[in-house]
Amino acid sequence: MRHSPALARLIDALHALPGIGPKTAQRMAFKLLQEGREGARELSLALTGALSAVGRCQQCRMLTEGPLCLICSSDTRDTTLLCVVESPADVVAVETSASYRGRYFVLMGHLSPLDGIGPEQLGLAQFETLLAAGGVREVILATNPTVEGEATAHFLSELARKQGLRATRIAHGVPMGGELEYVDGGTLAHALLGRQSIY
């Protein structure tokens, strides 16, 4: 069925959101334009507000308002640790684990030469400046355990080595609560290679 132009445009814009199919986009558009419409107005205002207010932290590239993010401007974080992640969602994930008190560096992607994403797009000049400024003693590489994430981690570890810093990679292995039987071979191989002595 053909929708009117403004409605079709809204459905297309919603369809472009991650994980939203055409049918869900249509349901959302109808919902937004039915009774009240406060939701649509609020979403439009929130988008405009966020587009103008939210930028990148000058130090770690995390999405934030103001020059520094809440983590970089906090004085209770351990400034000797720097955890490198691919995306803001990864920062949220590590923070939620409540097991890390250092700072972050957010790449906003991973090295992918075919897509034109090189060291420049990931802000690696900024990363080197941060390391050269001193204070950091260990770089924790927490990029995703994918081919691109591993390559990016390797590249970053070389940058850290040049500055005489310790670089570590987060452990890959069997997830907690999982069963060996259902774990894939690659993960099991990593789990065996990365085995640690108990005493």
Add this chain to the structure above:
Amino acid sequence: MRHSPALARLIDALHALPGIGPKTAQRMAFKLLQEGREGARELSLALTGALSAVGRCQQCRMLTEGPLCLICSSDTRDTTLLCVVESPADVVAVETSASYRGRYFVLMGHLSPLDGIGPEQLGLAQFETLLAAGGVREVILATNPTVEGEATAHFLSELARKQGLRATRIAHGVPMGGELEYVDGGTLAHALLGRQSIY
């Protein structure tokens, strides 16, 4: 983890969309504010555009631009049939079935006195005016097969009866391609009651 105010507001506005949980809303917000940001700008513009351009069809209450919707302003539709549905998505569903060539009346909800939704909120004065204008010979009640939908259909059938019009209810029964074994008792009871002679 605490987000900055503009980011938190955007996540909340996205969380208010139907079927979007807090985690998906966060993923969407990060995606919208990362590289490019064209998606965020386009969504904001599409929302503003739709809010100002999209209104209700004066005749059938469908979401549309201009005074009449594409269906009401078409001269190839059968104007003697009027199909009453609860929402714009239902119009799309019936149109997709390609089995109906009449016009629609969109209630934008169902009778629900406890929520303050009565005949006025469903535009039933408009519905009666439409019937009184003549031309319609059959009112097809296609509200949802729920308690509220059935009550609404009953109420509407009385309105049609007062004007001496034929009112019909869409058939309820076993869905095509389904298996009797997995159909619930209520649906089976409807299927038996609504049985039709084959010859």
